[in-house]
Amino acid sequence: MIEVGGLVKSYGARRVLDGLSFTAVPGRVTAFLGPNGAGKSTTLRMILGLGTPDAGHALVHGVPYAALRDPLRTVGALLDASACHPARSPHAHLRWLARTHRIPRERVTEVLDLVGLGPAARRPVRGFSLGMRQRLGIAVALLGDPGTLLLDEPMNGLDPEGIQWLRGLLRALADEGRTVLVSSHLMREMAVTADHVLVIGRGRVLADGSLASLLATDPPAVRLVTPRLHELAGALRTEGGQVAYDETGEGTARQAVVTGLTAARIGDIAARNAWSVHELTPLRPSLEETYLRLTAEAVEYRATTPVSPSTRQEAAVHA
Numbered sequence: 001m002i003e004v005g006g007l008v009k010s011y012g013a014r015r016v017l018d019g020l021s022f023t024a025v026p027g028r029v030t031a032f033l034g035p036n037g038a039g040k041s042t043t044l045r046m047i048l049g050l051g052t053p054d055a056g057h058a059l060v061h062g063v064p065y066a067a068l069r070d071p072l073r074t075v076g077a078l079l080d081a082s083a084c085h086p087a088r089s090p091h092a093h094l095r096w097l098a099r100t101h102r103i104p105r106e107r108v109t110e111v112l113d114l115v116g117l118g119p120a121a122r123r124p125v126r127g128f129s130l131g132m133r134q135r136l137g138i139a140v141a142l143l144g145d146p147g148t149l150l151l152d153e154p155m156n157g158l159d160p161e162g163i164q165w166l167r168g169l170l171r172a173l174a175d176e177g178r179t180v181l182v183s184s185h186l187m188r189e190m191a192v193t194a195d196h197v198l199v200i201g202r203g204r205v206l207a208d209g210s211l212a213s214l215l216a217t218d219p220p221a222v223r224l225v226t227p228r229l230h231e232l233a234g235a236l237r238t239e240g241g242q243v244a245y246d247e248t249g250e251g252t253a254r255q256a257v258v259t260g261l262t263a264a265r266i267g268d269i270a271a272r273n274a275w276s277v278h279e280l281t282p283l284r285p286s287l288e289e290t291y292l293r294l295t296a297e298a299v300e301y302r303a304t305t306p307v308s309p310s311t312r313q314e315a316a317v318h319a
């Protein structure tokens with residue numbers, strides 16, 4: 001269990017955490033999301049006692065990290081995948097950590113195998129790829145078999161097999177009753193891994209709730225394909241719908257995403273005018289779109305490239 005209350009932190013004149021409060025509970029994967037510079041890593045560092053907040057508290061199992069009797073066995077953390085001496089091997093690094101924390105040596109082999117680093121266990125870390133370093137960082141976090149895990153962007157650099165493996169691991173750790181707090185920018189990955197979503201922006205909580213409740217805040221949308229799009233769009237707007245044309249692939253728009261009206265209502269309006277409809281598909285909100293809407297005002301660093309297409313997917317069809 002992690003409890004953060006009224007956390008405030010400034011660097012010089014810049015207020016990075018602005019009264020941040022949240023709880024991450026056991027048995028759940030909590031996704032910790034926010035734009036670059038939002039304060040995610042700073043929060044994780046405060047929880048781990050690696051910085052002193054100006055105000056507020058960060059507790060693990062009810063006490064500050066510094067007061068934990070057996071920190072490595074209580075909290076496993078991945079903050080910086082390069083935090084191992086380049087001349088050391090994963091085996092030597094983990095053995096050293098295990099020895100200083102009274103962790104049995106067999107656990108070292110166990111976690112090396114678990115993260116897939118068995119074959120590279122005795123090679124110096126200086127020759128490791130980003131993904132291999134990341135796997136080592138995860139092994140360090142798991143070494144003490146802790147009940148709470150804090151992972152800062154653990155998917156970085158992992159190959160597709162590694163990402164799939166990590167997804168299963170995070171799920172299994174939560175299902176065992178552990179508290180799992182994971183920061184990431186990979187929305188599609190978080191959408192299939194997390195139960196709970198915490199979004200922050202400029203050091204404040206923007207959203208905190210179950211994945212389902214968060215997605216439900218986005219209006220339902222429907223994909224519409226019709227040869228009478230321009231006429232139908234006019235009628236839908238009159239009835240309170242919003243219509244966004246999708247002109248990809250064809251010169252003349254025939255396809256659009258409609259919000260504010262159900263598929264049934266759109267069908268009825270088309271039928272009333274005897275306009276044929278080729279497709280009406282309810283679309284599921286995507287975490288990426290919900291996240292982008294929530295953080296639109298909180299993004300500090302923005303490129304000037306065009307906005308990409310909708311990431312909504314077709315809603316499941318029940319027979």
Ligand SMILES: Nc1ncnc2c1ncn2[C@@H]1O[C@H](COP(=O)(O)OP(=O)(O)OP(=O)(O)O)[C@@H](O)[C@H]1O
Nearest residue numbers: 011012014016034035036037038039040041042043
């Ligand atoms: N030691 C420090 N000294 C000065 N400024 C800092 C320090 N640590 C963090 N910051 C600033 O605090 C802000 C929040 O940084 P932080 O790393 O917590 O963001 P983040 O949400 O983890 O971002 P990202 O997604 O880019 O990793 C940034 O503007 C950063 O420059």
